[in-house]
Every structure is written in structure tokens, then in C-alpha cells.
Amino acid sequence: MTTFSQVLSEVAMLLSGPDPDLIEIVGLSLRVSVTATVLACLIGLPLGALLAIRPFPGRGLCTLLINTLMGMPPVVLGLMVYLLLSRSGPMGFLQLLYTPTAMIIAQFALVLPIVAALTRQQVEDSWKDYCDPMHSLCVPTTSAVQTLLWDNRLSLLTAALAGFSRAISEVGAVIIVGGNIDHLTRVMTTAIVLETSKGDLPLALALGVVLMTIALIINALVFSSKGKLA
Amino acid sequence: MLPLQIRQLAVCIDNKALLHNIDLTLADKGVSILMGHNGAGKSLLLRCMHGLIEPAAGSLQWAGIHATDINSRHRQAMVFQKPLMLNRSVAGNILYVLKLRNKPKDRLQQHLQTAELESQSRQSARSLSGGEQQRLAIARALACEPEVLFLDEPTANLDPEATQKIESQIHHATGKSIKVIMVTHDVAQARRIADDVVFIHKGAITEHTKAKTFFTTPESKQAHDYLAAYVKPV
Ligand SMILES: Nc1ncnc2c1ncn2[C@@H]1O[C@H](COP(=O)(O)OP(=O)(O)OP(=O)(O)O)[C@@H](O)[C@H]1O
């Protein structure tokens, strides 16, 4: 049984020198979650804005759906993506299961409803003020979407950040579709789960520290960029 | 695009008739002013003329084209009672409209000049003062190069100098033979710039008279009372 201080000193040692395994895990985590978030924003931002400003039959249902999906447990979503990608599934022929691509797909599906739902709410609120002026200027819908996204850029940056935080911190979806394979699909959260169960607390804790540091750095970057965007 | 012809117009919201039996013809260039008490329906009528509200009954046509037709709205511009500042710089607000209407970007400077906002062109539009925002809103509307300009109380809450600047923008517009239709509560201002006055009371038009006669001998009792209240020393 290691003592608490022993654990801490080992954590410090792991973090002081660049450990290749640690770097690989952190790198993959960032690659998967950033890619998933960027893709989710590319679709979720315009989708959310359209839902807010364009009336169409079934709009209420769509809103209800994405708001519900926002709270979907990652394991359930992982399971659905697993079924989709498994050998006998409809997309099994792509042979993506247990690859980083599968993890990106799962996290994309996780982040998309968050970005779309938060965007929809934000854009709907400002649409009350924009509706008449946009109609007055005869702005076509696509341009109105662009205008509202740009004018709400600060709040929407926070929405994207919420999506990214969800992606980088979840474990349920990536462990199911990625399988936590060493040097291939092991990311920070799955590694923490594994190392804790093996009893390697220093490594698990070191990963936890890195995870929190990354969250801090990204938030700080976003926070400082807000001044420039305003 | 004149004349504007309104026949038996009615507007209902939530089963309330907010405008009713509106008959009005605006055929002449210059400045037409809508006056009336708070809640009379001036902003509503202005929005109807601009085609932003679908009337419940009656018709509203600009030289034969329905007001709600995008082809008529495309040739008009409106400054709302609470003007919307796009979340970008002063210049960005004008450039937005220039780009939207395929106008050359180099007109920016000239529009900033008429609004007297050159020195603040890089400031965020939302950080402008109330009067500066009004001036920017008018400059932005003029950047559309409209044939008709709607102004909804553009000088409410402004100091005399700011009011004067906006009136000079209005003169600038009429000089380019833009038809101006404007709402104001400022009787002195209406006297200065109006060519004709439409008086609205509780959702109906009580009179439409030339400015000269309106301020001296209004036809309707409602307009008479309205003017009397303003002339009386407090
Ligand atoms: N969307 C709406 N829903 C319900 N009532 C409305 C709506 N828009 C306007 N009204 C009502 O219609 C009436 C006329 O409104 P309008 O904004 O045209 O007044 P106004 O003459 O411009 O007054 P003010 O001088 O205060 O600006 C008001 O009683 C207002 O409450």
C-alpha cells in the first residue's frame, strides 16, 4: 500500500520529465476531442441557428429532441455507435470499430446536441431583436444565420467550450467504441480508469492533473480571446 | 415608388383590432409625419407600410405593388424605435449593408461623414451613445440607398444638438429625393420638417393635412387637443 505522499512524489516525477506514453495518450485525447468538437460546431452552430429562426413543421419536436439528447449518458451513445460500427452493423463494412475515428464519431454525436441546443437557445433570444431589422433589410435566411452566429460569437464560444469539456472528460463512449487499446485508442480518461483498477494510482493521478491543466489552459485561451473578439 | 395607397386597412393582434379603417394616400415627395398619442398605433402603421406586418384586412400598395412584397421592401429602409446595433464596429455596421446591397465599399467614408462618426468608425457600435446610435442607424439605412425611408422617433431622448444633426441627415435624404415617413412626438420638430401630417388616434386616422394648416387649424378635435397640450406652458 503506497502512502499519499509517495503517490504525490511519483506524480511530480511523471509530470517533470516528458514521458512518451503520457504524451501519446494526451495527444490522442486532444486530437479526438478537438476534431469531434470542431466537426460538431461546423454542423451544430448553423443547425441550432436555423432551428431558432426558421419556422417549419416539426420544429418543436426537433428542439425537444436535441434538448433531450444533450443529457444522453455517454455509455448509451457509445453503445449506439458501437452497434452502428460493429461488424454486423449497417456501417460495419467501414471497419472503424476500435479506431480513433470511431471515437471521434462517438464524441461528435455527444457534442453535437450540446452545441446545437445551446446555439438554438442563444440565437432564439437575440432573434427577437433581429427579426424585424433582418426582414426590413431583406436578408436571406443563410445570411441571417451567419449574422446571428457572428453577433453571438462570445456566447457561442462558451457553447463550443461546453461541448469540448464534455468530450474530453467523458469515458463511457470512447471506452466502448475505442476499446482502450494501448498505443492505439487509449486516451486520458480511459487510461485513468484502467490505471486505477490496476492500482497504479500515480499514473492515474498524473493523467488527472494533465486533464485538468488542459481544461484550464483552453478556458484561459478562450477567456483571453474574448477581449479580441468583442 | 409613390404613391402609397392604403385602403380599409385593419391590423389585429390577439383578436384586438389595433388599426382599423385606415384609408390613406401618400403621393408627394418630402417628409410625411405620423403623430398621435402613445399606443395610438404609429409604429404599427409604419411597420405595415414597410411590409413587416400582414394586415388582417384591406390593402396597402406602393405604386401597385403590395407592401409585403419583397420587391417593395427592398427599395425601402427603416430605422426602428429601438435601433438594432449589429455586434460589430461602427464601420462594420455600414459595411454589412453595403455588402448586402452590392454597393461599393468605398462609400463607407461618405456615410460615416454624413453621420459625423468618422472618428469613431472602429468603436464597437453597441458602445456608442444613444444619439450616436441613432445617427449610425440612419446612416446604415441611407447606405441601402432606399427610395423610401421610415424613421420611428429618431430623436426621442436626444439633446438639441443631436436632434439637429439627425434633422440635417433627414434633409440630406430628402435632398436626394428620398421619401421620408417619420413618427415624432416633437411638435416643434414636426413644424420644422413636415410637409404633411397624418394624425392617428386609437388605431384610426383622424386626419391627413398639409403641415401649414395642421399646426394652425387642425381638422380633427383629437389633433387639436394633442397640439393644445404641447403649446400650453407647463
Ligand atoms: N405585438 C403586439 N402584441 C400585442 N399588442 C401590440 C403589439 N404591437 C403593438 N401592440 C399594441 O398596439 C398599440 C399600438 O402600438 P404602437 O407601437 O404602434 O404605438 P405607438 O403609436 O408607436 O406608441 P408610442 O408613441 O408609445 O411609440 C399599443 O397599444 C400596443 O400595446
Ligand SMILES: [Mg+2]
Ligand atoms: Mg412607437
